[in-house]
Amino acid sequence: MSTIKDVAAQAGVSISTVSRVINHPDSVVPVKRQAVLAAMQALDYRPNSLARALVSQRSDCVGLVVGEIDSPFFAQLMAGVHRVLLDAGKHVIVTAGYHQAEQERESIRFLLERRCDALIVHAKALPEEELAALLKGSTPVVLINHLLPEFEERCVYLDNEEGAYLATRHLLSRGHRRIGYIGSNRGIEDGADRERGYQRALAEFGLEADRKDQVRAFPDEAGGHDAMAEVLRRSPDLTAVFAYNDAMAGGAINMLKDSGYAVPEQLSVVGFDDVILARLLSPRLTTVRYPIGEMGALAAQLVLHDLEERFPAVEQPRRFTPRLIERHSVRQVSPDAN
Structure with a gap:
């Protein structure tokens, strides 16, 4: 592997000139700059990016x-x-x-x-x-x-709360009144915001969120599968579920299909994020787009x-x-x- 000394020797300049070409090329006269650049290319020399950043105060x-x-x-x-x-x-x-x-x-x-x-x-x-x-x-x-x-x-x-409100409001506008929520068990504000949006939409229709209709799990497909099973065990009369994200919604749909439920004929599902999974599920998932x-x-x-x-x-x-x-x-x- 070539070094800065090799480049200097081939170009016929000092090591400090090579360093200036690397870090401050405009400070070197064109003839010497071209000689250094040609030597670097011939030797396939690659400057150390961390060392260069120390000199230039920029790493790009x-x-x-x-x-x-x-x-x-x-x-x-x-x-x-x-x-x-x-x-x-x-x-x-x-x-x-x-x-x-x-x-x-x-x-x-x-x-x-x-x-x-x-x-x-x-x-x-x-x-x-x-x-x-x-x-x-x-x-x-x-x-x-x-x-x-x-x-x-x-x-x-x-605005996570607004997104959850839109999802739940959509289900309510389609006639659903028994709507469950499968949420994240991570203690971050996204989960709390989305739960508030779910509750706000229900309240607008004179409905109170029932704790037994809400289950939290790890926010992936396996968590959605398990949460869907648990919320149905608690509330078998649900007609719809809003999921914290599309991965949980996908897990919920898989659980429902494995248990003989037809989606959306027997139970409707809405997700959140609009990742590619939402377009690949069957049926394709109604969701909230997170840009x-x-x-x-x-x-x-x-x-x-x-x-x-x-x-x-x-x-x-x-x-x-x-x-x-x-x-x-x-x-x-x-x-x-x-």
Whole structure:
């Protein structure tokens, strides 16, 4: 493997000249700059990016902390961030916090130690005071899916309560009155917000949310399967279920089919997120669209402007509004049949 000394020897210049070409090319006369670049190409020399960042104070990398690496939801976030930063000539380093405070903390520490120029952070377990301290630091930071008081301009977030309200309101508008909720057992605000939206919609129709109609489980397909079984055991007269996310809705539909229920003929199901799974299920899932890819793109635009003024300021609301996507997993019923 070639070294900077090899490049200097082949180009007939000093090591410091090679270093200037790498880090500050405009400071080197064209003849010497071209000689160094030709030597680097001939020797297939690749500068050490971390060492270069130490000199230039720029790594051209943005760190991204997601909740989970293997999630279709966070894949959309990663894609939204990456598309914008790639077009800007930047790179993305991704790590995951898995909704655990210590893992989120370690992920942020890792990215800062790699001298990332900015961070985009999805963190649900860290204390708010710790996130506030991070936002006050010298590295530009944008929070995804988290609204932190006094830092609203640095937060890109969704109105989760409104999304759950839309989902439940849709079922009510189709005549359903016995509506269950299968939620997440993770202690994060998304779950509490969605539960409030579910309850608000019921209250508008003069209905009170019954605790026995609500079951919490791990927010994946297996959790949705188990929660659906439990809520039916408690409340066999339900005509519809709203699920915390599409994965849980998919697990619920599988459980219903395995138990001989027809969806939506005997029981309607609505999800939340609108990941690709929602379009692959049978029946295709009515759900609430969470525009996480667009949110990631906005976060990337925000940090780009922080880093370089040549990137335009973003004049766009940081709060995103969910939208109901109607497909085939809900049927009309008579309210009298509930």
